[in-house]
Amino acid sequence: MRILFVSNRLPLVIEKNGSDWSTQRGSGGLVTALDPVLKRSGGIWVGWPGTADIEINTLNTLLADFSEREGYRVAAVPLTAEEYKHFYEGYCNQIVWPLFHDLQSLCNFQPDYWASALKVEQKFAEVVQRHAQPNDLIWVQDYQLMGLGKALADRGVGNKIAFFLHIPFPPPDIFCKLPWRTDVLKALLHYEVIGLQTMRDLRNFSDCVNALLPDVEQRRTSRQSRMMLEERCSVAGVFPIGIDFEEFAGGAAEPRVAQNAAELRKNYPDRQIVLGVDRLDYTKGVPYRLRSFARMLERYPDLRRKVTLFQVVVPSREAVPQYQDLKAEIEQMVAHINGKYTEPGWVPIHYVFKHVDRSELLAWYRVADIALVTSLKDGMNLVAKEYCACQLDGNGVLVLSEFAGASEQLGRWAVLVNPYDIDGVADAIKLAALMTPAERRSAMEKLRTNIREQNVYWWLSQFLKVCGTRVNDAMPPPTIGKVA
Ligand code: ADQ
Numbered sequence: 001m002r003i004l005f006v007s008n009r010l011p012l013v014i015e016k017n018g019s020d021w022s023t024q025r026g027s028g029g030l031v032t033a034l035d036p037v038l039k040r041s042g043g044i045w046v047g048w049p050g051t052a053d054i055e056i057n058t059l060n061t062l063l064a065d066f067s068e069r070e071g072y073r074v075a076a077v078p079l080t081a082e083e084y085k086h087f088y089e090g091y092c093n094q095i096v097w098p099l100f101h102d103l104q105s106l107c108n109f110q111p112d113y114w115a116s117a118l119k120v121e122q123k124f125a126e127v128v129q130r131h132a133q134p135n136d137l138i139w140v141q142d143y144q145l146m147g148l149g150k151a152l153a154d155r156g157v158g159n160k161i162a163f164f165l166h167i168p169f170p171p172p173d174i175f176c177k178l179p180w181r182t183d184v185l186k187a188l189l190h191y192e193v194i195g196l197q198t199m200r201d202l203r204n205f206s207d208c209v210n211a212l213l214p215d216v217e218q219r220r221t222s223r224q225s226r227m228m229l230e231e232r233c234s235v236a237g238v239f240p241i242g243i244d245f246e247e248f249a250g251g252a253a254e255p256r257v258a259q260n261a262a263e264l265r266k267n268y269p270d271r272q273i274v275l276g277v278d279r280l281d282y283t284k285g286v287p288y289r290l291r292s293f294a295r296m297l298e299r300y301p302d303l304r305r306k307v308t309l310f311q312v313v314v315p316s317r318e319a320v321p322q323y324q325d326l327k328a329e330i331e332q333m334v335a336h337i338n339g340k341y342t343e344p345g346w347v348p349i350h351y352v353f354k355h356v357d358r359s360e361l362l363a364w365y366r367v368a369d370i371a372l373v374t375s376l377k378d379g380m381n382l383v384a385k386e387y388c389a390c391q392l393d394g395n396g397v398l399v400l401s402e403f404a405g406a407s408e409q410l411g412r413w414a415v416l417v418n419p420y421d422i423d424g425v426a427d428a429i430k431l432a433a434l435m436t437p438a439e440r441r442s443a444m445e446k447l448r449t450n451i452r453e454q455n456v457y458w459w460l461s462q463f464l465k466v467c468g469t470r471v472n473d474a475m476p477p478p479t480i481g482k483v484a
Contacts (some may be wrong), residue, residue: 001135001137002042002043003038004044004046004128005045005141006138007046007047007142008047008145009047011030013026014050014051014062021054021058022062027358032247033457033459035072038072039070042073044073044131045075046077046131047076052078052084063076073131075127082116086115087116087117087119089317089319090112093317093320095108095114096143096144097167100169100170101376104174109179114179121148121151124145124151125157129155132157132159137160137162137464137467138157138161139162139467140162141163142166143167147187149161149190149191150186150187152190161190161191161192162192162194162463162467163194164195164196165379168204168377169196169201169202169205171208172207172212176208189227189229189234193467194236194237195239197379198238198380199408200408201379202224202225202237206218209227213229224237239459241379241380241382241459242385242459243455245448245451248365248389248390249392251359252389252390253392254362260360261363261367264363264367270306271306271346272306273307273364273367274307274371275312276373276374277383277387278312278375278383279313280315280353281316282323283375284376285375285376286311288425289311289374289419290311290330291422292429293309293349295423295425296426310352312352313330313352314356315355334351365391369395369396369433370399370429372429374399374401374425376419378406380404384406384410388447394440394444397432397443398414398444400416400417401416401419402417409450410450412446413446414443414447
């Protein structure tokens with residue numbers, strides 16, 4: 001079975017240097033995981049190319065070159081600048097994103113955004129239909145395209161169509177705020193398989209279906225719910241996404257990264273490095289984290305000079321006003337805390353706002369004594385997993401939000417926190433800083449074993465099994481066993 005993979009963005013970045021255009025492969029666990037499946041099955045990836053400013057013939061040539069180089073086809077869904085603004089910046093990032101992260105007060109329920117989402121779904125459906133062959137599995141990714149399954153069914157596309165939601169699914173009292181709640185829920189039930197990250201998300205989804213679509217008959221187990229409506233049947237299930245553990249651990253062991261890490265360590269002698277790495281996003285809870293860090297310095301003066309917070313923020317969605325405000329808020333807070341606590345030879349917070357390159361990121365993961373992952377809500381949070389994979393010496397401590405999806409898998413061996421509890425997080429940082437090497441190693445070994453076993457290939461194989469597709473021979477099998 002060939003896979004026709006659909007996501008909002010294609011797995012590539014288009015760049016312009018002078019008058020020349022070029023493409024680069026996108027990065028991230030999803031691209032790495034799907035790459036071998038697509039290559040082996042002669043698959044195809046459909047999505048928006050990431051720019052509206054390119055002439056169609058140039059785009060087609062670029063995509064053809066990319067396909068040849070990568071070994072699988074890509075097909076573009078061109079969106080106008082206005083569609084991008086209303087659909088992606090509006091419907092996706094000012095409605096669904098905040099609502100699904102329980103932040104309904106940040107939503108802007110503009111009716112035009114919904115109209116645009118329906119239009120864009122039709123555009124995606126048209127391109128998918130054009131490229132789908134009868135036996136393809138059509139696999140749609142994430143919250144931007146929840147309605148695509150229905151748009152395809154309406155056009156008579158009879159393929160098996162599956163969906164995976166990377167972000168959380170909210171409980172009924174929050175989901176019901178969505179003006180188009182019944183349409184969205186009904187549309188989702190056009191997918192035969194609906195993948196969710198955690199049991200919490202499955203419970204919420206199932207409760208929303210119960211509340212809003214009482215005619216749907218549900219048969220539930222802890223990790224799956226079979227939902228029947230009229231002639232259709234959907235299976236909603238829990239499939240926590242993983243990372244390519246070996247790639248991160250191997251990358252962290254590379255000489256360049258090791259040298260980078262050693263240099264960083266030299267700059268912070270006798271000091272614990274506390275690391276935060278986040279996309280610029282209000283769901284990641286950076287202002288709360290900074291407040292907690294300051295509170296820790298205030299309550300436990302003995303720890304001053306002994307810890308330094310290194311906070312990396314990766315630029316993201318800067319066209320959305322809330323993201324600009326967030327950036328300004330973080331910068332003010334960092335300046336304020338540093339102004340208050342800096343002493344000769346010690347600055348409490350080092351703040352970086354940029355795309356750090358991969359080897360630098362891995363060096364930080366490798367060298368950090370404590371990672372702070374304190375999202376207010378998160379589908380999974382891959383940073384938590386990447387940090388542990390890069391902890392080759394096993395000395396690090398993971399401080400993890402109980403509202404990140406990763407807490408369902410990793411919570412037993414992390415220091416779990418409520419990110420809204422400023423005193424609680426301050427105490428957790430202190431607890432982590434004072435943990436003995438034996439305690440640290442024991443917890444980190446269990447974290448790494450779990451992340452290594454339930455890696456991105458395991459995720460893929462679990463999902464495809466429910467879709468009735470065999471995992472491709474070309475894929476590395478899930479690795480089971482003790483972490484070296
Ligand atoms: P995101 O919200 O983007 O993903 P996350 O899971 O934390 O969040 O992944 C961030 C990714 O960005 C990581 O893979 C990380 O390596 C990368 N990254 C972070 N800092 C970087 C930097 N400075 N430079 C370069 N790369 C950097 C959504 C959901 C999550 C869910 C994922 C996957 O919101 O909850 O875990 O999808 O399903």
